[in-house]
Amino acid sequence: xxxxxxxxxxxxxxxxxxxxxxxxxxxxxxxxxxxxxxxxxxxxxxxxxxxxxxxxxxxxxxxxxxxxxxxxxxxxxxxxxxxxxxxxxxxxxxxxxxxxxxxxxxxxxxxxxxxxxxxxxxxxxxxxxxxxxxxxxxxxxxxxxxxxxxxxxxxxxxxxxxxxxxxxxxxxxxxxxxxxxxxxxxxxxxxxxxxxxxxxxxxxxxxxxxxxxxxxxxxxxxxxxxxxxxxxxxxxxxxxxxxxxxxxxxxxxxxxxxxxxxxxxxxxxxxxxxxxxxxxxxxxxxxxxxxxxxxxxxxxxxxxxxxxxxxxxxxxxxxxxxxxxxxxxxxxxxxxxxxxxxxxxxxxxxxxxxxxxxxxxxxxxxxxxxxxxxx
Numbered sequence: 001x002x003x004x005x006x007x008x009x010x011x012x013x014x015x016x017x018x019x020x021x022x023x024x025x026x027x028x029x030x031x032x033x034x035x036x037x038x039x040x041x042x043x044x045x046x047x048x049x050x051x052x053x054x055x056x057x058x059x060x061x062x063x064x065x066x067x068x069x070x071x072x073x074x075x076x077x078x079x080x081x082x083x084x085x086x087x088x089x090x091x092x093x094x095x096x097x098x099x100x101x102x103x104x105x106x107x108x109x110x111x112x113x114x115x116x117x118x119x120x121x122x123x124x125x126x127x128x129x130x131x132x133x134x135x136x137x138x139x140x141x142x143x144x145x146x147x148x149x150x151x152x153x154x155x156x157x158x159x160x161x162x163x164x165x166x167x168x169x170x171x172x173x174x175x176x177x178x179x180x181x182x183x184x185x186x187x188x189x190x191x192x193x194x195x196x197x198x199x200x201x202x203x204x205x206x207x208x209x210x211x212x213x214x215x216x217x218x219x220x221x222x223x224x225x226x227x228x229x230x231x232x233x234x235x236x237x238x239x240x241x242x243x244x245x246x247x248x249x250x251x252x253x254x255x256x257x258x259x260x261x262x263x264x265x266x267x268x269x270x271x272x273x274x275x276x277x278x279x280x281x282x283x284x285x286x287x288x289x290x291x292x293x294x295x296x297x298x299x300x301x302x303x304x305x306x307x308x309x310x311x312x313x314x315x316x317x318x319x320x321x322x323x324x325x326x327x328x329x330x331x332x333x334x335x336x337x338x339x340x341x342x343x344x345x346x347x348x349x350x351x352x353x354x355x356x357x358x359x360x361x362x363x364x365x366x367x368x369x370x371x372x373x374x375x
Contacts, residue, residue: 030148037275039144041373042093043137043218044274049092050085050130052268054078055316083127086115086136093140099147102159106166107143113167114139114174116182133218135181139174146170185219185227193228201299204237208295211241211311212287215270216249216277221311228307235305236323237298242313243347244291245270251351252286253370261372266314276370283369286354293350297342302327314343 058078061071090111094104112118117131143166154161195206207230214221224230225238246266253273254262264272277284297303309322320343324331358365 035141035144037279038096039093039137039141040275040278041096042140043089043133044272046085046089046092047133048264048268048272050081050088052264053081055268055312059316059318059321082130083117084112085130085133086112086117086139089115089133089136090140090143093144097144097147099144100158102162103147103166106163107140107147107170109163110143110166110171110174111136111139113171114142114178116175116178130220132178132182132185133220134184135174135178137218138177138181139171142173142177143170185223188214188219189224189227192224192230196228196230196234200233201296204233204299205292205295207234207237208241208244208291208298209288211238212245212248212291213284215242215245215311215313216274216284216287218271218274222308223311225310226307230305230307230310232304233298233302235307235310236303236319237295238310239305239313239319239323240294240298240303240342240347241291242270242311242315243319243343244294244350245287246313246315247344247347248287248290248351248354249273249370251348252283252355252365253367253372256367256371268315270313272372273370276372280365280369283365285365286351286358289354289357290347290350294342294346297346301338301342303342319343 057074061068061074064071065075087108090108091104093111094107099107115131115133115136117127117129119126119128146166146169147162150162150165152158192207192210195203195210197203198206211221214224221238221242225235230238243266246269249270250262250265253265261272304323304326305319306322306326309318312318314320320339323339323343324335327335329335359367
C-alpha cells in the first residue's frame with residue numbers, strides 16, 4: 001500500500017510538471033487551474049444530477065407508502081440513482097475535458113470503481129450508499145491525467161487499451177487511495193465533535209457555519225453527522241447551515257443563472273456551486289453570516305434533527321419534516337409556523353440582506369461570481 005501511494009504521488013508530480021510546461025498531447029491550452037476546475041465541475045454537477053431525484057421524490061413517496069405501496073418502485077429508482085453517483089461524476093469530468101466517448105466512458109467506470117461504492121466482500125458485487133465523493137474527485141483526476149498522458153498515442157488500439165488501462169490503473173490507484181482520503185473526513189468529524197461540548201448558542205452558531213461551508217465541498221455533511229451521532233439542536237443547526245448555503249447561493253446568483261439552476265441549490269444541493277467557491281472563496285461571506293444568524297435561531301427555537309437528517313437542509317423537506325417529527329408538540333400549528341419561518345423565511349430574508357451588504361454597501365463580490373455554466 002505504501003508503494004502504491006508513493007507511485008501515485010510521483011505520477012502526479014510528473015503529470016503536473018508536464019501540464020504546466022504544456023507538453024502533454026492535446027494540453028497546449030490546459031493549465032493546472034483549468035484541469036482542477038474541470039474535475040470540480042464534473043463532481044459538482046454529478047452530485048446534483050445523481051442526488052436530485054431522491055431529494056425531490058424520496059420523502060414524498062416514503063410518506064405515501066402506507067396508501068400507495070407501488071411507490072416503492074420510485075424509491076428503488078432514487079436509491080439506484082444515488083449509487084450511480086461515481087459513474088455520473090466520471091462521465092461529466094470526461095465531458096468537461098471534451099474527451100471522446102471511449103475515453104469518457106472509461107473514466108466513468110474508473111471513478112465508479114475507485115469511489116468506494118462497490119462492496120466486494122460478499123459472494124456477489126453490491127452497491128452500498130453513494131461512495132466517497134472526495135475519492136471520486138481524486139480518482140477522476142488520476143484517470144483524466146492518464147488519458148491526457150496517453151493522448152492519441154494508441155491510435156487504432158484506443159478502443160482495446162484505453163478502457164482496461166484507465167479502469168485498472170486509474171480506478172485501482174483511486175481505490176488504493178481510499179483509506180488515506182477517508183482520513184480527511186475522520187479529522188473533520190473529530191473537529192466538529194468538539195463543538196458539541198460548547199454552550200448551546202455558541203455550538204449552534206459554529207455548527208451552522210461549519211455545515212454551510214462543508215456543503216459546498218466534496219465532503220459529505222450527512223456522513224459527518226452520522227459519524228458523530230449529531231442529534232437534537234446540533235442536528236437542527238447543521239440543517240439550517242445547509243439552508244443558509246442553499247437559499248443564499250440561489251439568491252446571490254438569481255440574476256446570472258437560470259431559474260432551474262437557482263432552485264436546484266436548495267431543492268437539490270448547494271454543492272453545484274463548489275467550483276465557484278473553490279475559485280473565489282470570498283463568495284461564502286454572505287453564506288457564513290446567514291448561517292451564523294440561523295444558528296442562533298436553532299438554539300432559540302429548539303430546532304431538532306437526527307444524524308440521518310442533518311446535512312440535508314431544505315432538500316427533500318428532510319430537515320423540516322424531521323424537526324416536526326421530533327419537536328415537542330409535533331405537527332401543531334405553532335410548530336409548523338416556526339418551521340416555515342426558520343427553514344424558509346429567515347434564510348431567504350437573511351440571504352437578501354447579506355447579499356445586499358456584500359454587493360452594495362461593501363462591494364467585494366458581484367453576481368457574476370456566482371454564475372454557473374451548466375448546459
